[in-house]
Amino acid sequence: MNDLEVRQLRYFVAVAEELHFGGAAERLGMAQPPLSRAIRELERHLGVRLFERTTRHVTLTAAGESFLRDARTALDAVSAAGRRARHAGQGTPRLRLALKADNDGGLLPQILPAYQHEEAAIAVELVLGGRGEQAQALRDGRADVGLLVSPFDERGLDVEPLLTEPRLAALAATDPLAARSCLRLADLAGRRLPDGMPADQGLSAAAFDSTGEPPRTAHRGLVAGSGQVAADLTQVFRLIELGEIVCLLPAWVTRRYAWPEIAYRPVGDLEPATLAVAWPQDMRSAAVAAFVRAAVSVAATAQAGTETPQKAAI
Missing domain, CATH: 3.40.190.10 (Periplasmic binding protein-like II)
Structure with a gap:
């Protein structure tokens, strides 16, 4: 079996992350038919089906999920090799x-x-x-x-x-929850974090995919329902003051930003x-x-x- 090409891995990862051949083709800057052919050729090369395709959905098979982890690792290694070589060559x-x-x-x-x-x-x-x-x-x-x-x-x-x-919940001082001395994650139901995710889900490793990025279903940096983008921590705090969002912050951050308009409350079942x-x-x-x-x-x-x-x- 011939060695895999970096191009094939990039094509596969794009389709696996988009789960849509049209979206993946647009992301790669190519037409959809050659991308579909490339994926079929890759599957023949490996001797396994990587995707289940219907007229409405594209999903990864068990083999595809396994290959995705290794393909991402391989692409990271290729990128890292080039960047480290260029970095080492600097004066x-x-x-x-x-x-x-x-x-x-x-x-x-x-x-x-x-x-x-x-x-x-x-x-x-x-x-x-x-x-x-x-x-x-x-x-x-x-x-x-x-x-x-x-x-x-x-x-x-x-x-x-x-x-x-500990990690503390940052709330508007006028929020009814600010009257409590301690909270539970369930108390945050209906409120959103800065990336649009439900606050009562907390923060967990499952909230990140294997690239380290928030899931594609989260509107990263976009406050749900407001249409406002929080570009930095100052803007995040402003949106907290206005009651648009809440935030789950390490204690060392809350000590640096002690503002009267924001209340910090411990959350008993939140991981530190x-x-x-x-x-x-x-x-x-x-x-x-x-x-x-x-x-x-x-x-x-x-x-x-x-x-x-x-x-x-x-």
């Missing part, structure tokens, strides 16, 4: 750090100087992105190391937890937020190892400083 080496603004647990100002004291330290370049983008940036070669907040897809990554804190440092499993870099050491050391010192003597003795 001045840089450590590319993926993170979402405000989701560093307040530790980054301490981690960066601690890292610079490491013998293998090099200049750091911040790769900023939205929620759920950091893991994929590590897999496809856009970043070398990252600070990620749970839940996220750990596929292909090594992970070291740094800090765990864990900040972790992560890097690709196949990464062999002294600079990355040095950053991980610095991050772990700073986090341990910060946690020890916040423990009461009674807790520390337990």
